[in-house]
Amino acid sequence: MTDLLITNARPMGGMKADILIKDGRITAIGEKLAADGVPVEDAAGRIAIPGLVDAHTHLDKSLLGYPWYVNTVGPLLIDKIDNERNVKREYGLDAHVQSMRQSLQSVGYGTTLIRTHVDIDTDQALVALEGVMETRRQLVGVVEIEIVAFPQSGLMRRPGTAELLDKAMAMGADLVGGLDPCGMDRDPKGHLDTIFAIAEKHGKGIDIHLHEGGELGAFSMEMIFERIRATGMQGKVAVSHAFCLGLPDWNVSQALIDTCAELDVPIFTTAPPSREVPSLKRLHAAGVRFGAGVDGFRDTWGPYGNGDMLERAMLLGMKNNLRRDDELAMALDVCTTGGALAMDRHAHALKVGGRGDIVLVEGESVGEAIVTHQPRKLVVTAGNIVARDGASLRARP
Amino acid sequence: MTDLLITNARPMGGMKADILIKDGRITAIGEKLAADGVPVEDAAGRIAIPGLVDAHTHLDKSLLGYPWYVNTVGPLLIDKIDNERNVKREYGLDAHVQSMRQSLQSVGYGTTLIRTHVDIDTDQALVALEGVMETRRQLVGVVEIEIVAFPQSGLMRRPGTAELLDKAMAMGADLVGGLDPCGMDRDPKGHLDTIFAIAEKHGKGIDIHLHEGGELGAFSMEMIFERIRATGMQGKVAVSHAFCLGLPDWNVSQALIDTCAELDVPIFTTAPPSREVPSLKRLHAAGVRFGAGVDGFRDTWGPYGNGDMLERAMLLGMKNNLRRDDELAMALDVCTTGGALAMDRHAHALKVGGRGDIVLVEGESVGEAIVTHQPRKLVVTAGNIVARDGASLRARP
Numbered sequence: 001m002t003d004l005l006i007t008n009a010r011p012m013g014g015m016k017a018d019i020l021i022k023d024g025r026i027t028a029i030g031e032k033l034a035a036d037g038v039p040v041e042d043a044a045g046r047i048a049i050p051g052l053v054d055a056h057t058h059l060d061k062s063l064l065g066y067p068w069y070v071n072t073v074g075p076l077l078i079d080k081i082d083n084e085r086n087v088k089r090e091y092g093l094d095a096h097v098q099s100m101r102q103s104l105q106s107v108g109y110g111t112t113l114i115r116t117h118v119d120i121d122t123d124q125a126l127v128a129l130e131g132v133m134e135t136r137r138q139l140v141g142v143v144e145i146e147i148v149a150f151p152q153s154g155l156m157r158r159p160g161t162a163e164l165l166d167k168a169m170a171m172g173a174d175l176v177g178g179l180d181p182c183g184m185d186r187d188p189k190g191h192l193d194t195i196f197a198i199a200e201k202h203g204k205g206i207d208i209h210l211h212e213g214g215e216l217g218a219f220s221m222e223m224i225f226e227r228i229r230a231t232g233m234q235g236k237v238a239v240s241h242a243f244c245l246g247l248p249d250w251n252v253s254q255a256l257i258d259t260c261a262e263l264d265v266p267i268f269t270t271a272p273p274s275r276e277v278p279s280l281k282r283l284h285a286a287g288v289r290f291g292a293g294v295d296g297f298r299d300t301w302g303p304y305g306n307g308d309m310l311e312r313a314m315l316l317g318m319k320n321n322l323r324r325d326d327e328l329a330m331a332l333d334v335c336t337t338g339g340a341l342a343m344d345r346h347a348h349a350l351k352v353g354g355r356g357d358i359v360l361v362e363g364e365s366v367g368e369a370i371v372t373h374q375p376r377k378l379v380v381t382a383g384n385i386v387a388r389d390g391a392s393l394r395a396r397p
Numbered sequence: 398m399t400d401l402l403i404t405n406a407r408p409m410g411g412m413k414a415d416i417l418i419k420d421g422r423i424t425a426i427g428e429k430l431a432a433d434g435v436p437v438e439d440a441a442g443r444i445a446i447p448g449l450v451d452a453h454t455h456l457d458k459s460l461l462g463y464p465w466y467v468n469t470v471g472p473l474l475i476d477k478i479d480n481e482r483n484v485k486r487e488y489g490l491d492a493h494v495q496s497m498r499q500s501l502q503s504v505g506y507g508t509t510l511i512r513t514h515v516d517i518d519t520d521q522a523l524v525a526l527e528g529v530m531e532t533r534r535q536l537v538g539v540v541e542i543e544i545v546a547f548p549q550s551g552l553m554r555r556p557g558t559a560e561l562l563d564k565a566m567a568m569g570a571d572l573v574g575g576l577d578p579c580g581m582d583r584d585p586k587g588h589l590d591t592i593f594a595i596a597e598k599h600g601k602g603i604d605i606h607l608h609e610g611g612e613l614g615a616f617s618m619e620m621i622f623e624r625i626r627a628t629g630m631q632g633k634v635a636v637s638h639a640f641c642l643g644l645p646d647w648n649v650s651q652a653l654i655d656t657c658a659e660l661d662v663p664i665f666t667t668a669p670p671s672r673e674v675p676s677l678k679r680l681h682a683a684g685v686r687f688g689a690g691v692d693g694f695r696d697t698w699g700p701y702g703n704g705d706m707l708e709r710a711m712l713l714g715m716k717n718n719l720r721r722d723d724e725l726a727m728a729l730d731v732c733t734t735g736g737a738l739a740m741d742r743h744a745h746a747l748k749v750g751g752r753g754d755i756v757l758v759e760g761e762s763v764g765e766a767i768v769t770h771q772p773r774k775l776v777v778t779a780g781n782i783v784a785r786d787g788a789s790l791r792a793r794p
Contacts, residue, residue: 068761071721273670274718302720303768304711314701321671323699324468364465371700 002383005035009043011350013366021356024382043360050350051112051357052309053339056240056268056293059099059116060128084300085123095131100397106307107143107392110359110376117150117177120168122160129168142386148207150177156187162194169202178208181220188223196227205236217244221256228263235264242267246276261286266342270295271316280320291339309335310373328367356383399780402432406440408747410763418753421779440757447747448509448754449706450736453637453665453690456496456513457525481697482520492528497794503704504540504789507756507773514547514574517565519557526565539783545604547574553584559591566599575605578617585620593624602633614641618653625660632661639664643673658683663739667692668713677717688736706732707770725764753780
């Protein structure tokens with residue numbers, strides 16, 4: 001079933017309309033559309049929004065389904081990375097099972113498109129990638145999953161990792177990942193040259209984690225910019241987190257943002273309350289593509305989160321001090337159509353010709369839907385009903 | 398009914414125990430306590446925590462019960478303040494009804510103690526105060542409400558306000574409020590001298606809103622310190638928000654924090670993701686009393702929030718980058734016993750001799766209870782059952 005007629009919906013909180021999906025695409029939005037044998041769902045006046053887009057997460061490592069993880073980890077980044085590898089081994093964590101659990105939980109929340117960073121390291125090699133790829137196969141038609149081959153434990157500091165990334169790309173990962181070329185890998189030139197070379201070899205893009213703050217992050221950004229120019233990879237290299245774009249020195253951060261616009265570098269945020277972050281309005285004004293994600297959650301890194309991108313839109317709004325309804329609509333766009341655009345998906349929109357990914361949400365307005373993020377009534381992926389009343393139709397393992 | 402035996406609870410997520418409340422006080426915590434005719438509630442292994450404490454809110458001005466408020470307000474503080482007075486007039490907002498609605502919603506979330514700042518201005522004079530005082534009378538035994546007489550629209554800039562504050566204190570407000578002596582009132586000396594004089598006259602404390610950031614906030618803090626020393630009001634003057642304590646310059650902010658400790662100035666936060674805030678761990682290390690609140694919500698200022706202090710503990714944790722379970726326990730303390738201590742309530746604790754305010758929450762651990770903040774199973778105020786399954790027993794108007 002990839003045809004569906006949704007009646008009595010309020011697209012983006014506006015006037016009531018029917019939405020007709022045929023062959024997975026929206027073919028009409030209007031009053032009293034004819035069903036013509038297509039299955040019908042009555043939205044009963046609920047708001048219709050595009051499928052939510054989780055543009056930055058880690059499907060392979062949540063501890064969903066396990067007892068509560070009592071976190072006693074140390075304060076440093078390396079403490080968390082080493083602890084995670086140990087816990088994974090101890091638990092025998094199965095990336096396929098965990099990614100199924102998280103993906104289906106996210107589907108229940110209305111997410112229809114996910115970009116996930118999957119750990120590639122010399123401990124577990126490509127096992128997590130295989131697991132997430134199996135999840136991707138099983139969930140075709142339910143949720144789209146884009147995979148970044150992610151050197152979580154470092155690249156230059158762990159010989160053999162680059163070769164694994166290369167293999168990961170050959171196996172079918174969509175993008176090459178990276179991580180804090182200075183702060184983590186202590187060799188920004190080596191790190192960036194390596195990931196750009198792998199990306200070029202496979203004709204794929206890059207999405208690099210950059211937690212480095214302040215001037216250090218700015219330095220790494222500049223080194224990324226230099227390589228985009230040198231390789232002609234404009235539009236193909238994204239930066240996740242990019243805390244340095246929130247640098248208080250306006251001149252420094254604005255120069256970085258302007259260069260992101262010039263070189264078409266999409267930015268992905270998780271809107272963490274505890275850090276300086278790229279400003280939604282500022283990136284919007286500069287024309288930088290911008291998406292958001294839930295990041296990892298309920299894992300060894302931290303306890304927060306549940307996969308809900310509507311709640312993330314709220315956090316994004318709170319972080320950016322968005323109070324007006326028109327501002328809240330911008331936050332929702334980042335978590336739907338805008339986030340998809342930042343992932344080069346141009347048809348993820350609630351319009352004729354757009355992909356038939358629709359979520360029915362509760363509230364008088366888009367603002368109320370974001371703020372209260374009540375259970376989603378209906379989730380539709382390319383015309384398929386995949387979740388009802390907050391839960392995916394397919395049971396979690 | 399002020400006697401109650403709660404069986405099979407896990408106090409603070411620990412081992413199972415019964416909790417006996419007599420005459421509104423906890424008289425025993427232990428295994429297999431005898432009921433002796435006291436009503437019994439089976440916690441069925443749920444976690445028991447102390448009543449949640451909302452130490453900073455605005456009961457008189459939420460728009461709960463009204464249609465969604467479409468916010469189109471301007472960017473300045475004064476835009477929001479002027480807009481609010483206009484909307485209040487237009488809606489004919491009834492502070493008694495609104496404060497009943499919010500208080501009972503909060504009770505459903507497990508809040509048993511509230512400090513509310515009530516608007517006093519030359520437009521509405523003491524009407525809001527009368528309304529909230531009526532709510533306080535009606536909710537005796539359900540939730541304790543402490544009232545701050547709050548000059549939301551300014552003090553020196555609106556002649557007649559000081560006289561109204563004086564009357565408010567005579568009527569029974571508990572504390573004198575204040576608001577941004579520089580940023581809002583443009584006369585820090587006049588503002589602070591006035592509120593300290595009213596507080597001294599009535600023998601009451603002060604709780605002043607200080608949104609002023611950076612060095613401006615630091616300046617206002619110093620002027621507050623000078624007056625505490627001059628009047629001998631150590632321990633009687635609290636500062637809400639106190640964003641300046643989050644100043645990045647460690648020397649400046651640490652000097653302020655140390656003086657808060659020296660003069661026993663309690664700090665109240667709402668943990669806004671968009672601002673620099675006082676650090677939980679840093680205040681804790683310095684020995685500064687620290688509470689948290691939900692602030693105003695669903696009002697003309699902004700759309701976020703619902704009154705849930707367990708969700709606020711999560712936001713406090715996210716803002717302070719707390720990830721370990723022992724750190725999450727600190728966040729919960731700020732939202733319960735610690736917040737009450739900052740309000741000079743020394744018996745608000747889950748221990749023998751403590752007030753019989755108990756909330757049963759869901760989760761394997763306190764961390765999970767905070768992170769998932771599921772509906773509260775049971776809320777008990779001084780031995781009275783006041784809410785079940787997320788809703789107060791008393792219906793909202």
